[in-house]
Amino acid sequence: MTRQALSVASECVPLVKTGGLADVVGALPGAMAGQGWALRTLLPGYPAVLKQTGQGTIVWSDDDLFGGPASLRAMQAAGLDLLILDAPHLYSREGQIYLDTNGRDWPDNPKRYAALSWVAAAIADGALPDWRPEIVHVHDWQAALTPTYLRMRNAQTPTLLTVHNVAFHGNAPAEWLEALRLPADRFTAVGFEFYGQISALKAGLVDATAISTVSPTYARELLDPSFGMGLDGVIATRASVLHGVLNGIDTAIWDPATDPLIKPYKTPRGKARNRAALIETFGLEAGAEDGPLCIVVSRLSDQKGLDILAEAVPRLLEAGGMLALLGSGDPVLEARFQDLADAYPRVGVRIGYSEPLSHQMFAGADAVLVPSRFEPCGLTQLYGLRYGAVPVVARTGGLADTVIDANTMALNAGVATGLQFGPVTAEALGHALDHLVALYRQPAVFARMQRNGMAQALGWGPSAAVYADIYAKLTG
Ligand code: ADP
Ligand code: GLC
Numbered sequence: 451m452t453r454q455a456l457s458v459a460s461e462c463v464p465l466v467k468t469g470g471l472a473d474v475v476g477a478l479p480g481a482m483a484g485q486g487w488a489l490r491t492l493l494p495g496y497p498a499v500l501k502q503t504g505q506g507t508i509v510w511s512d513d514d515l516f517g518g519p520a521s522l523r524a525m526q527a528a529g530l531d532l533l534i535l536d537a538p539h540l541y542s543r544e545g546q547i548y549l550d551t552n553g554r555d556w557p558d559n560p561k562r563y564a565a566l567s568w569v570a571a572a573i574a575d576g577a578l579p580d581w582r583p584e585i586v587h588v589h590d591w592q593a594a595l596t597p598t599y600l601r602m603r604n605a606q607t608p609t610l611l612t613v614h615n616v617a618f619h620g621n622a623p624a625e626w627l628e629a630l631r632l633p634a635d636r637f638t639a640v641g642f643e644f645y646g647q648i649s650a651l652k653a654g655l656v657d658a659t660a661i662s663t664v665s666p667t668y669a670r671e672l673l674d675p676s677f678g679m680g681l682d683g684v685i686a687t688r689a690s691v692l693h694g695v696l697n698g699i700d701t702a703i704w705d706p707a708t709d710p711l712i713k714p715y716k717t718p719r720g721k722a723r724n725r726a727a728l729i730e731t732f733g734l735e736a737g738a739e740d741g742p743l744c745i746v747v748s749r750l751s752d753q754k755g756l757d758i759l760a761e762a763v764p765r766l767l768e769a770g771g772m773l774a775l776l777g778s779g780d781p782v783l784e785a786r787f788q789d790l791a792d793a794y795p796r797v798g799v800r801i802g803y804s805e806p807l808s809h810q811m812f813a814g815a816d817a818v819l820v821p822s823r824f825e826p827c828g829l830t831q832l833y834g835l836r837y838g839a840v841p842v843v844a845r846t847g848g849l850a851d852t853v854i855d856a857n858t859m860a861l862n863a864g865v866a867t868g869l870q871f872g873p874v875t876a877e878a879l880g881h882a883l884d885h886l887v888a889l890y891r892q893p894a895v896f897a898r899m900q901r902n903g904m905a906q907a908l909g910w911g912p913s914a915a916v917y918a919d920i921y922a923k924l925t926g
Contacts, residue, residue, distance in 0.1 A: 451486075452486055452487070452488045453486060453487050453488070453584055453921070453925070454487075454488055454490070454581065454582070454583045454584055455482070455487050455488070455489050455490070455583050455584060455585045455586070455587055455921060456489070456490050456491075456492060456533075456570065456573060456574060456583035456585075456586045456587070457475060457478060457479065457489045457490065457491045457492070457586075457587045457588075457589070458491075458492045458566065458567070458570040458586060458587070458588045458589065458593040458596055459471065459472075459475040459491070459492075459493065459588075459589040459590070459592065459593055460493070460494060460547065460548075460563060460566070460589075460590070460592035460593070461475065461493075461547065462475040462476045462491055462493055462530070463475070463476030463477070463700075464476060464502075464528050465493065465498070465499045465502055465503065465527075465528060465530075466493070466496055466498055466499050466547060468546070468547065468548065468749075469749055470614065470697070470827065470828070470829045471589060471590060471614045471615075473697075473699070473700070473829055474589075474614070474664070474697050475491065475589055476530070476700075477698065477699070477700045477910055478587075478910075478914075478917075479491060479529075479530055479531065480529070480700075480910070481698065481910035481911075481913070481914035481917075482914055482917060482918065484911070484914060485914050485915060485917070485918035486918070487918060487921060488531065489531070489587070490531045490532070490533055490581070490583070491530055491531065491532055491533070492532075492533045492534075492535065492566070492569070492570055492573065493532065493533075493534055493535070494534075494535050494537075494540070494541045494547075494562070494563075494566055495523065495534045495535050495536035495537065495541050495542075496541050496542075496547055497541075497542055497543075499534060500523075500534065500536065502527065502528065503523070503525050503527040503528070503532060503534055504525060504527065505523060505525075506523035506524050506525030506527075506532070506534065507523065507524050507525065508521045508522065508523055508524075509522050509523070509524045509533070509578055509579075510522040510569075510572070510573075510577055510578055512569075515537055515540075515565050515568070515569070516537075516540065516561050516564065516565040516568070516629070516631075517539055517540075517561075518537060518538065518539030518540070519537075519539075520535060520536060520537035520540075520565070520569070521536050521537075522534070522535055522536070522569065522573075522578075523536050533573070535565070535566055535569050537565060540558075540561070540562045540565055541562065543556070553781075559620070560620055560621070560622035560626060560630060560648070560650065561622075561626070561629060561630060563591070563592035563593070563595075563620060563650065564595050564630045564631070564650070566592060566593060567588070567592075567593055567594065567595035567596040567598075567599055567650075568595070568599055568631065570586060570588065570593060570596040570599075571586075571596050571599035571600045571602075571603060571605070574586045574596070574600055574605060574607040574609075575600065575603050575605040575607065583607065584607070584608075584921075584925045585607065585608050585609070585610065585921050585924055585925050586600070586607055586608075586609045586610075587609075587610045587612065587917075587921075588609060588610070588611050588612070588654065588658070589611075589612050589614060590612070590613065590614050590615065590618065590651070591618050591619055591620030591649075591650040591651040591654070592620065592650070593611075593654075594611055594620065594650045594651050594653055594654025594655075594658075595630070595632075595650050595653050595654065596609060596654070597609040597611065597653070597654055597657035597658040597659070598632070598636075598642065598653040598654070598656075598657045599631075600657075601657050602633060608659040608660075608924035608925055609657075609658045609659050609660075609924075610658060610659065610660050610661070610662060610917075610920060610921070610924060611654040611655065611658035611660075611661050611662070612661075612662045612663065612664065612695075613651070613655075613661065613662070613663045613664075613672070613826070614663075614664055614826055614827075615753075615826055616651070616663075616672060616677070616678060616679045616681055616685075616826075617679050617753065617824075618651070619644065619649045619650065619651045619652065619679070619681070620649065620650030620651055621644065621647040621648065621649050621650070622647060622648045622650075623647060623648070624637065624643075624646060624647060624648060626648060627648065630648060632648065632653075640656070641653070641656060642656065644680065644681075645680070649681075651681065652681060652684055655681060655684050655685060655688060656684065656688075659691070659924050660691040660692075660693065660920060660923075660924055661685070661688055661691060661692050661693070662692070662693040662694070662695050662917075662920065663692070663693075663694055663695075663826055664694075664695065664696065664697045664826045664827035664848060665694055665695075665696050665697070665826060665827045665847055665848030665850075665851045665852075666694035666696065666851055667694070667846070667847050667848065667850045667851050668694060668824075668825075668826045668827065668847040668848060669692055669693065669694030670694070671824070671846070671847060672685050672692070673685055673686050673689065677824055693916070693920060695913050695916045695917060695920075696827065696848060696851060696852070696912075696913050697827040697829065697832075697848065697913065698908060698909050698910030698911070698912075698913050698914070699829060699832045699833065699836065699908050699909070699910075700910075701836070701908060701909040704809075704812075704833055704836050704837070705836070706720075706721075706812075706813060706836065706837050706838070706904070709809055709813065711806045711809040711810060711813075712724055712809055712810055712813035712814075713727070713813070715813070717901070717904075718838045718896075718897045718900035718901060718904070719897075721813060721814065721837075721838055724810065724813035724814035725743060725814040725815070725816070726814075727810065727814060728743065728745075728774060728810060728811060728813075728814030728815065729743065729772075729814075731774075731798075731807070731810065732774040732798025732799075732800070733798055734772050734774065734795070734796055734797075734798050735795035735796055736772065736796075739770060740770060740772065741766075741769055741770030741771040741772070741887045741890055741891075742771050742772070742816035742817045742840075742886055742887060742890040743771075743772045743774065743814065743815055743816045743817070744766065744771055744772065744773050744774070744815065744816065744817045744818070744819050744842070744883075744886075745773070745774045745775070745776070745811045745812070745814075745815040745817070745818050745819070745839065746759065746773070746774075746775040746776070746777060746818070746819050746820075747775075747776045747777065747808045747811055747812070747818070747830050747833075748775075748776075748777045748820075748830065749777060749778070749779045750777045750778060750779035750780045750783040750784055750787075751779050751780055751783075752780070752823065753822055753823055753824060753825070754820075754821070754822050754823075755821035755822050755823045755844060755874045755879075756777075756783055756787075756821065757783065757786070758821055758874060758875060758876045758879055759819060759821050759876075759879060760783070760786050760787065760790060761876035762876045762879045762880045762883060763790055763794070763797060764794075765880040765883060765884070766880075766883045766887075767794055767796050767797070769883065769884055769887040770887060771796075771883065771886075771887055772796045772797070772798075773790075773796070773797045773798070773819075774797075774798045774799075774800075774811060774815070775787055775797075775798070775799045775800070776800045776802070776803075776804065776807055776808060776811060777800075777801070778801050778802055778803055784801050787799045787801075788801065808833075812830075812833045812834060812836075812837035812839050813837050815834070815837075815839035816839060816840065816890060816896075817834070817839055817840045817841070817842055817886055817890075818830055818831060818833070818834035818839045818840070818841050818842070819841075819842050819879075820834075820841060820842070820843045820844065820849055821842075821843070821844050821871075821874055821879050822843075822844050822846060822847070822849060822874070823844070823846070823874050824846055824847055825843075825844070825846055825847040825848055825849045826847050826848060827847065827848030827851075827852075828843070828847065828848045828849050828852070831843050831848075831849055831852055831853055831868070832852060832908050834868075834903070835852070835853070835867060835868070835903035835904070835906050835908060836903070836904060836906075836908055837904070838900040838901075838903060838904050839900075840867070840868050840869070840886070840889075840896070840899050840900060840903065841853050841867070841868035841869070841903070842868060842869045842871070842879075842882050842883065842886055843868060843869070843870055843871075844870070844871060844872060844874050845870040845871065845872040846872070846874075849870070850870065853867055853868035853869075853870055854866050854867045854868065854902070855868065855869060855870040856868065856869050856885070856889060856899060861895065864898055864902075865902060866898075866899050866902065867899055867902045867903040867906060868899065868903065869882045869885055869886055869889075870882075
């Protein structure tokens with residue numbers, strides 16, 4: 451018999467995406483269906499989402515959901531079973547989902563997502579006439595108050611909180627206790643108080659029945675003060691229910707043999723036409739003695755370590771490499787890469803967000819660079835593996851778990867898939883890039899690495915089975 455679960459998140463592919471969270475939330479229902487679990491996904495009714503899903507059927511409503519009327523619309527769309535929280539006072543806005551048109555966080559973000567969590571708790575506690583989940587799987591701070599609201603209702607539905615990034619806490623000033631409908635007596639160090647503020651993520655870490663994160667290494671790192679972002683102590687108290695479950699990728703969407711956005715190929719050699727197209731798209735000055743064409747597809751934020759890449763770019767170019775970057779975010783980093791593109795004809799930069807271009811970049815690239823300071827899982831190194839773009843990654847989090855470093859042993863054994871480096875400094879990255887170029891100049895060795903990556907199992911199967919085990923344990 452199929453069992454029922456509610457998945458709650460702030461973004462979900464293909465409807466709305468700012469990062470890897472959306473890829474994972476969008477892929478989980480398909481992955482879990484194979485494990486006998488039907489996932490319904492609860493999302494905020496941003497205008498772009500409602501436009502794609504249509505109006506559906508109203509299954510619940512409330513005259514005053516954190517300051518305005520709200521309804522819950524049920525529909526099947528984009529291959530997903532959806533519950534969309536239509537609350538115009540919270541979600542119907544210009545700008546990005548988290549940011550206003552000036553790029554600043556919406557000041558009421560804590561309230562916008564508290565409302566989402568409030569409704570998730572209501573659903574889990576029987577608010578819908580004909581459907582009730584056995585478990586609620588909540589993602590990141592935006593859904594992390596769900597377990598707390600369930601606890602306030604004395605509801606027994608088990609919850610799993612998946613931490614995709616511990617850097618984002620969803621903090622609100624203490625004065626917002628009432629506005630967020632939270633009990634003052636739990637605004638303490640053992641509750642959801644965090645340095646004088648209300649922390650949605652901490653609430654979830656304390657109250658969820660179990661916690662997971664998106665790679666085994668990041669699960670260990672979360673217990674370490676240098677990665678825990680102040681929450682390592684709290685997480686340590688929950689270590690017995692903490693799981694590290696590696697993300698998969700959607701191997702149907704990300705398949706170089708069938709991808710409609712590229713010139714399809716099955717072997718590293720087949721990448722050549724895509725490589726030539728990419729050089730043209732970015733207007734790179736290429737020559738016969740070219741080194742590897744490296745790409746970055748990323749949010750431009752401190753997490754991603756791209757400032758050290760900017761420092762290492764001259765070294766990459768000297769060795770013969772090229773760089774094409776697609777990203778947006780921090781204006782300082784945007785300007786810095788734009789300057790590099792202006793200064794060097796072998797560097798191309800696109801500031802913006804483009805799903806099709808990202809596919810073309812993985813298809814055309816020889817290498818993908820991911821020099822993150824921390825990386826809970828990381829998906830671009832996985833897309834790189836699948837598309838024969840050799841990943842060069844910082845040895846941290848999910849990057850360490852998914853890339854086999856081309857050290858002498860691994861090369862001799864013929865199992866290497868990429869390069870790892872550490873610490874995250876321009877010097878260590880530069881060294882790895884020199885190594886990359888040297889490997890690239892040995893075509894047989896390089897092609898072997900590409901083939902290894904392309905053959906790696908990157909789908910959701912094994913991790914879906916682990917989630918199913920966790921769901922089964924939690925639901926008894
Ligand atoms: P994070 O979620 O921390 O941003 P991940 O590597 O897990 O990092 O996921 C990032 C996702 O967003 C990937 O699917 C990546 O391809 C995509 N992405 C990031 N920046 C861009 C961009 N500028 N254009 C297109 N896709 C992007
Ligand atoms: C977060 C992390 C990233 C991870 C993604 C999906 O955005 O930064 O490492 O891959 O979530 O879990």
